[in-house]
Amino acid sequence: MPNLIIQAISKRFGQTVALEDVSLTLPEAKLICFLGPSGCGKTTLLRLIAGLEQASSGKIFLGETELSAIAAHKRNIGMVFQSFALFPHLNVANNIAYGLKIRGVDKLTRLKRAEELLELVQLSGLGKRHISQLSGGQRQRIAMARALALEPDLFLLDEPLSALDAKLREAMQVELKLLQQRLGITTIVVTHDQQEAMTMADVIVVMGENRVQQIGAPLEIYHKPKNRFVADFIGSNNFIPALVKDTQSVSALGSIFEIALPKSLKVGAQVALSIRPEKLQLYSSEPPKSSKLAGTIKFIRDLGSTVETFVEVAGHELSVKGIQHLATGDKVWLSFDPADAVILEV
Amino acid sequence: MKRREFIKLAATTGVAAVTGLNLNFAQERSLKVGVYGGYFKDSFDANIFPKFTEDTGIKVESVAEPTGEAWIVQLETAAKAGQAPADVSMIAQGSMLRGMNSGLWAALDESKLSNLEFVREQLQNKDAEGKLIGVGAVSWYITLVSNTDVFPEAPTSWDELWKDHKNQLGLLALSSNSYLLEITAKTFFEGNATLDTEEGLNAVFAKLAEVKNNVQLWYRDEGQFQQALQAGEIPMGQYYHDVTGLAAADGFPVRSTFPKEGGVLDSGSWAVSRAVKKLDEAHEYINWFSQPSIQDLVARSVGTAPTVKREFLTLSEDEFAAVSSDIEPIIPHYALHLNRGDEISQRWSEEITG
Amino acid sequence: MNHPSYGKPKNRWPYFLLTYPAIMILLLFFVPLCIMFALSFFKRIQSAFFEPAFVFENYVRAFSTFFLQRIGVSLWVAAVAAFICLLIAFPFTFFLSRLRRSRQVPYLVLLISILSLSEVIIAFSWSLLLSKTSGISNLLVALKLLDAPVSWAPGFVAMLSALVYISLPLAIIVLYPSLSRLDVSLTEAATTLGASPIVSFFNVVLPNVRQALLTTFILVFIFVLGSYLIPQVLGRPEHWTLPVHITDQALLKSNMPLAAALAMLLLIASAGLSLLTLRLGRSQL
Ligand SMILES: Nc1ncnc2c1ncn2[C@@H]1O[C@H](COP(=O)(O)OP(=O)(O)O)[C@@H](O)[C@H]1O
Numbered sequence: 001m002p003n004l005i006i007q008a009i010s011k012r013f014g015q016t017v018a019l020e021d022v023s024l025t026l027p028e029a030k031l032i033c034f035l036g037p038s039g040c041g042k043t044t045l046l047r048l049i050a051g052l053e054q055a056s057s058g059k060i061f062l063g064e065t066e067l068s069a070i071a072a073h074k075r076n077i078g079m080v081f082q083s084f085a086l087f088p089h090l091n092v093a094n095n096i097a098y099g100l101k102i103r104g105v106d107k108l109t110r111l112k113r114a115e116e117l118l119e120l121v122q123l124s125g126l127g128k129r130h131i132s133q134l135s136g137g138q139r140q141r142i143a144m145a146r147a148l149a150l151e152p153d154l155f156l157l158d159e160p161l162s163a164l165d166a167k168l169r170e171a172m173q174v175e176l177k178l179l180q181q182r183l184g185i186t187t188i189v190v191t192h193d194q195q196e197a198m199t200m201a202d203v204i205v206v207m208g209e210n211r212v213q214q215i216g217a218p219l220e221i222y223h224k225p226k227n228r229f230v231a232d233f234i235g236s237n238n239f240i241p242a243l244v245k246d247t248q249s250v251s252a253l254g255s256i257f258e259i260a261l262p263k264s265l266k267v268g269a270q271v272a273l274s275i276r277p278e279k280l281q282l283y284s285s286e287p288p289k290s291s292k293l294a295g296t297i298k299f300i301r302d303l304g305s306t307v308e309t310f311v312e313v314a315g316h317e318l319s320v321k322g323i324q325h326l327a328t329g330d331k332v333w334l335s336f337d338p339a340d341a342v343i344l345e346v
Numbered sequence: 347m348k349r350r351e352f353i354k355l356a357a358t359t360g361v362a363a364v365t366g367l368n369l370n371f372a373q374e375r376s377l378k379v380g381v382y383g384g385y386f387k388d389s390f391d392a393n394i395f396p397k398f399t400e401d402t403g404i405k406v407e408s409v410a411e412p413t414g415e416a417w418i419v420q421l422e423t424a425a426k427a428g429q430a431p432a433d434v435s436m437i438a439q440g441s442m443l444r445g446m447n448s449g450l451w452a453a454l455d456e457s458k459l460s461n462l463e464f465v466r467e468q469l470q471n472k473d474a475e476g477k478l479i480g481v482g483a484v485s486w487y488i489t490l491v492s493n494t495d496v497f498p499e500a501p502t503s504w505d506e507l508w509k510d511h512k513n514q515l516g517l518l519a520l521s522s523n524s525y526l527l528e529i530t531a532k533t534f535f536e537g538n539a540t541l542d543t544e545e546g547l548n549a550v551f552a553k554l555a556e557v558k559n560n561v562q563l564w565y566r567d568e569g570q571f572q573q574a575l576q577a578g579e580i581p582m583g584q585y586y587h588d589v590t591g592l593a594a595a596d597g598f599p600v601r602s603t604f605p606k607e608g609g610v611l612d613s614g615s616w617a618v619s620r621a622v623k624k625l626d627e628a629h630e631y632i633n634w635f636s637q638p639s640i641q642d643l644v645a646r647s648v649g650t651a652p653t654v655k656r657e658f659l660t661l662s663e664d665e666f667a668a669v670s671s672d673i674e675p676i677i678p679h680y681a682l683h684l685n686r687g688d689e690i691s692q693r694w695s696e697e698i699t700g
Numbered sequence: 701m702n703h704p705s706y707g708k709p710k711n712r713w714p715y716f717l718l719t720y721p722a723i724m725i726l727l728l729f730f731v732p733l734c735i736m737f738a739l740s741f742f743k744r745i746q747s748a749f750f751e752p753a754f755v756f757e758n759y760v761r762a763f764s765t766f767f768l769q770r771i772g773v774s775l776w777v778a779a780v781a782a783f784i785c786l787l788i789a790f791p792f793t794f795f796l797s798r799l800r801r802s803r804q805v806p807y808l809v810l811l812i813s814i815l816s817l818s819e820v821i822i823a824f825s826w827s828l829l830l831s832k833t834s835g836i837s838n839l840l841v842a843l844k845l846l847d848a849p850v851s852w853a854p855g856f857v858a859m860l861s862a863l864v865y866i867s868l869p870l871a872i873i874v875l876y877p878s879l880s881r882l883d884v885s886l887t888e889a890a891t892t893l894g895a896s897p898i899v900s901f902f903n904v905v906l907p908n909v910r911q912a913l914l915t916t917f918i919l920v921f922i923f924v925l926g927s928y929l930i931p932q933v934l935g936r937p938e939h940w941t942l943p944v945h946i947t948d949q950a951l952l953k954s955n956m957p958l959a960a961a962l963a964m965l966l967l968i969a970s971a972g973l974s975l976l977t978l979r980l981g982r983s984q985l
């Protein structure tokens with residue numbers, strides 16, 4: 001199966017800009033997550049791929065084929081809608097077999113295929129049920145089964161798990177991932193939940209402000225955010241205002257830090273030094289490290305699995321995560337490995 | 347009976363019955379008079395009732411009567427409960443008879459009606475025992491009307507309806523308000539007497555059925571026909587003489603002709619329900635209304651034909667011609683419509699309009 | 701789809717309030733119906749009014765060929781009008797419900813204002829509109845589509861047009877909620893599954909709004925069945941529906957018992973037909 005290529009796509013609804021110049025190449029047979037805050041255009045991008053919206057400009061290709069030139073109902077794309085959109089007038093089996101029926105597949109084959117798919121989503125024997133008799137989780141699986149019935153080239157899911165309760169959601173994340181690996185269909189899942197994206201995705205496309213902010217593997221996105229938006233959106237982060245001293249170091253909060261800098265940065269530029277709370281170490285006395293800061297503990301929050309400590313350093317509050325045995329008001333030292341810090345333009 | 351008014355829902359029945367409760371605490375004398383709603387009530391309110399109050403000191407509260415026979419059904423229902431929605435009502439002739447047969451009307455005291463002598467004999471309603479139960483209030487003619495643009499020559503006879511005028515006629519929709527049976531009987535047979543024999547009635551129905559193809563509109567609502575007549579859309583038919591005259595005066599190309607067989611003279615009478623308490627005032631009103639001078643006023647301001655003999659009136663030739671005619675009128679066969687009405691109207695629906 | 705469950709009221713008030721609809725139905729619907737039913741057995745006295753009795757002669761007359769034919773005409777007219785009305789109202793409402801909310805409002809306001817027009821005004825406007833002298837045929841002549849102006853009223857088409865016109869807003873307003881509740885993603889889901897717009901209309905949209913369509917059909921059917929002014933003003937005598945004759949009997953012939961018997965007949969015929977239609981609609985689902 002070929003790559004999905006999105007070429008300079010823009011989409012406007014009247015005055016509203018939903019997507020601005022989006023270009024992406026998405027690998028085949030992978031699970032891709034569109035991740036971003038609400039309103040950033042994830043659904044719109046998915047619907048453009050499915051053909052349910054027409055782009056204001058730009059093209060979409062699946063390998064050599066121009067997808068955006070094909071009518072929506074001829075694209076062979078399986079889609080799971082946020083509301084599931086199951087047909088209330090049909091029973092479960094007929095919902096799953098709807099696409100087959102349209103293609104004129106005979107009834108016996110249809111029913112057999114519906115039963116196979118029910119097995120795939122672990123709901124064997126539910127074919128005769130009415131849609132109104134299903135739980136939310138069951139509907140979710142039926143919607144997936146229906147979308148997969150035609151062995152689509154692309155499998156698109158718009159916030160498929162958002163209607164489920166937390167426990168079921170976590171189980172389904174794993175299940176969806178396993179299903180995708182088994183079928184090997186290029187799958188795009190829209191979500192606004194970064195934890196969900198981290199769990200499932202092979203590739204994450206971080207979207208924000210109607211653009212693509214970064215595309216990459218989950219850990220790459222997590223550890224090497226390309227910009228402030230990504231760093232802010234994925235996990236929690238400390239942002240320390242800093243000044244570029246030379247090509248090797250920055251000064252921040254009264255200290256100098258030796259850090260590899262992007263070549264594009266000029267000496268004297270204002271930047272942000274971004275460091276994750278769990279990458280900061282806390283000491284009660286000055287440690288023998290090069291990258292360190294002195295401060296006072298302002299507040300301690302016990303999160304159960306870990307402890308979050310807020311330390312004031314030169315009028316700036318930093319969050320630190322990790323077990324420690326200190327108390328509010330203690331004088332402490334912070335240090336980190338420069339390799340864990342990311343310098344972001346502001 | 348409905349004149350110059352759009353059809354209203356029968357739902358008004360209940361409301362009128364309720365508002366009929368007389369809550370008159372004041373000492374001053376007053377009277378509730380029922381007149382057909384719309385044009386009639388408006389003209390009476392403007393020109394007649396104020397004059398009565400001025401002459402007698404009795405205040406008049408006018409009540410709009412609903413269309414058709416709904417009013418007399420209300421009077422009858424109210425009378426059973428000892429109530430009267432109006433003290434004096436203007437009642438069509440068919441309804442007069444219907445009320446008489448059910449004992450609805452109070453007998454009027456002729457000794458209190460000194461002006462009765464002026465009122466034409468046939469406009470005084472008597473019951474089976476000869477007691478006076480109604481006195482002519484207004485009368486009007488239904489005549490042959492035509493559009494002057496389409497028909498430069500005025501027709502002269504009702505037989506014009508039978509001539510070659512395919513889809514050009516507008517006629518009233520019911521046997522009991524068009525009086526077309528009477529018109530046919532007068533034009534082609536021996537008049538109303540023909541309608542009293544079975545063969546005569548059959549012959550009249552057969553003759554009348556011949557006009558069917560000429561009829562474009564069987565109307566219940568006058569406004570609809572009047573508009574079509576004025577526009578020339580339906581250039582001929584039967585209609586009210588007075589209203590046609592008013593339309594002609596307004597510049598519309600219409601005329602009303604008294605055919606040589608006569609126009610149809612229909613009328614309404616003043617009658618008093620047996621439940622009415624203010625009999626003195628009622629008599630005073632009817633007597634006042636029967637004065638020739640008041641009849642002059644009515645003819646001039648309401649436009650109906652006078653109920654008193656012409657010699658007592660001061661109307662000029664033109665004023666008289668505007669509302670009446672000296673040609674012997676066709677008088678509706680009220681008894682036929684009342685006593686055999688169900689059968690006649692059924693035949694009418696099947697053979698004439700059906 | 702979902703079955704709301706109502707909690708039990710905690711004090712006596714709600715129970716008391718629940719009796720309100722029952723009382724209103726009794727007062728406004730059941731009592732008049734009983735009076736009418738009783739009246740239909742009263743004895744008509746031709747030259748006067750009627751008297752309490754228990755006779756069947758009104759029904760004997762009501763079941764005469766003439767009145768049965770009238771019922772037939774009434775049901776036919778109502779059914780044709782309701783059908784045409786739906787043919788227009790359904791696509792209109794479907795597209796209306798898919799417009800943006802702010803665009804829908806002016807249309808709905810306009811429709812509701814048409815609802816407020818009385819039957820009288822509508823009947824007379826249409827008779828003018830279809831007349832030879834001032835009607836739209838003059839417009840067609842001016843546009844050279846017609847040689848000479850013609851009169852289209854009274855006539856079957858004229859009557860039907862006005863009946864459809866007067867019931868159209870009703871149909872749209874009844875259809876509107878169910879059509880706007882229809883999830884747009886259902887048709888989109890069908891699209892992604894390979895259904896062309898026409899196919900998805902027939903096997904997704906239609907089955908899901910069928911009950912609403914039937915309900916609307918019946919409502920318009922009954923609404924039209926009750927109309928007497930439009931058939932009377934715009935129809936020829938052969939199109940006069942039973943209500944025209946009921947009105948004549950009640951208002952112009954003081955024959956309340958026959959009017960009541962005819963009304964009962966009409967009521968039973970329309971209720972029976974409506975139930976049948978609903979039953980048919982359900983069973984095919
Ligand atoms: N049909 C539409 N009409 C107008 N604006 C729309 C429409 N669909 C989406 N938008 C706008 O486009 C932007 C992106 O929406 P969407 O793709 O639904 O975001 P997401 O799925 O990321 O929450 C939002 O500002 C939204 O209001």
Ligand SMILES: [Mg+2]
Nearest residue numbers: 042043044158
């Ligand atoms: Mg979305």
